[in-house]
Amino acid sequence: MANxxxxxxxxxxxxxxxxxxxxxxPVGQLGDGTPVTLPxxxxxxxxxxxxxxxxxxxxxxxxxxxxxLRGILTQVNPSELRGTIVAVPTANPPAFISKxxxxxxxxxxxxxxxxxxxxxxHGVLSERIAHALFHEFVMKADFTVDFHxxxxxxxxxxxxxxxxxxxESGTLDVRVSMxxxxxxxxxYHKKRGSKLGTSVMTxxxxxxxxxxxxxxxxxxxxxxxxxxxxxVGRSVDGGLNMLRELGMLxxxxxxxxxxxxxxxxxxxxxxxxxxxxxxxxxxxxxLVNRSRPTSLY
Ligand SMILES: [Zn+2]
Numbered sequence: 117m118a119n120x121x122x123x124x125x126x127x128x129x130x131x132x133x134x135x136x137x138x139x140x141x142p143v144g145q146l147g148d149g150t151p152v153t154l155p156x157x158x159x160x161x162x163x164x165x166x167x168x169x170x171x172x173x174x175x176x177x178x179x180x181x182x183x184x185l186r187g188i189l190t191q192v193n194p195s196e197l198r199g200t201i202v203a204v205p206t207a208n209p210p211a212f213i214s215k216x217x218x219x220x221x222x223x224x225x226x227x228x229x230x231x232x233x234x235x236x237x238h239g240v241l242s243e244r245i246a247h248a249l250f251h252e253f254v255m256k257a258d259f260t261v262d263f264h265x266x267x268x269x270x271x272x273x274x275x276x277x278x279x280x281x282x283x284e285s286g287t288l289d290v291r292v293s294m295x296x297x298x299x300x301x302x303x304y305h306k307k308r309g310s311k312l313g314t315s316v317m318t319x320x321x322x323x324x325x326x327x328x329x330x331x332x333x334x335x336x337x338x339x340x341x342x343x344x345x346x347x348v349g350r351s352v353d354g355g356l357n358m359l360r361e362l363g364m365l366x367x368x369x370x371x372x373x374x375x376x377x378x379x380x381x382x383x384x385x386x387x388x389x390x391x392x393x394x395x396x397x398x399x400x401x402x403l404v405n406r407s408r409p410t411s412l413y
Pocket of ligand 1: 174175178263264265
């Protein structure tokens with residue numbers, strides 16, 4: 117998984133060695149012609165190595181995941197990085213603005229964007245954005261992590277999906293090792309083809325990634341609509357552990373305090389975590405003071 121950084125580009129944004137590049141790239145337009153742009157951040161390491169794609173906000177109201185991704189990026193120094201991190205922190209900008217799961221004014225919508233992958237270059241706006249995310253980022257990366265939060269009004273105990281939990285694509289080992297490196301207590305081994313409640317998951321990013329032999333993990337943590345700070349610091353640490361697991365940062369993943377439990381059937385319950393604000397890790401405390409979801413781009 118060692119890509120050469122030269123000539124790497126994502127939706128036209130070029131990776132630069134030992135540098136951070138931030139750009140907003142047009143990806144469509146609203147009904148009145150207002151341009152819609154995706155925020156793209158590319159951190160080019162000092163040395164060649166794997167390429168990881170980090171995504172959040174595909175559901176526009178899931179701000180806890182957005183803050184986790186933001187926190188990971190602020191902790192990475194390009195001079196200490198091997199390979200390339202490419203990130204889209206607000207992957208569904210129209211829905212982010214209205215703080216809704218899907219774009220509320222979508223033609224024939226709203227759509228759940230995580231049900232329309234791999235998208236369509238000639239579809240409605242949500243499908244066009246999904247098409248760009250899939251082909252310009254997921255397909256160009258060695259590994260993808262997609263950060264989510266609970267449905268609006270709920271809180272969700274952090275877990276990560278291994279979806280599907282088989283090795284038809286030949287990527288199971290790296291998906292399992294990366295899920296463990298992230299360090300949630302719960303890892304949900306999801307059977308191929310299983311529904312999420314009544315929702316058919318054929319168009320989910322993890323499903324389509326797997327069909328294209330691209331390993332994708334989906335992390336679920338905290339609340340939508342507002343940032344669940346108790347989960348941010350630990351999840352940022354988990355993201356950095358995944359970079360260590362891929363050899364992109366020096367050192368081994370740091371062991372978490374609690375052991376992993378594997379969930380093999382059913383959905384993890386939406387359990388309200390015990391509030392532990394006073395025990396926030398240092399990383400989270402630093403982030404609390406400068407939370408600006410759009411400050412990176
Ligand atoms: Zn989501």
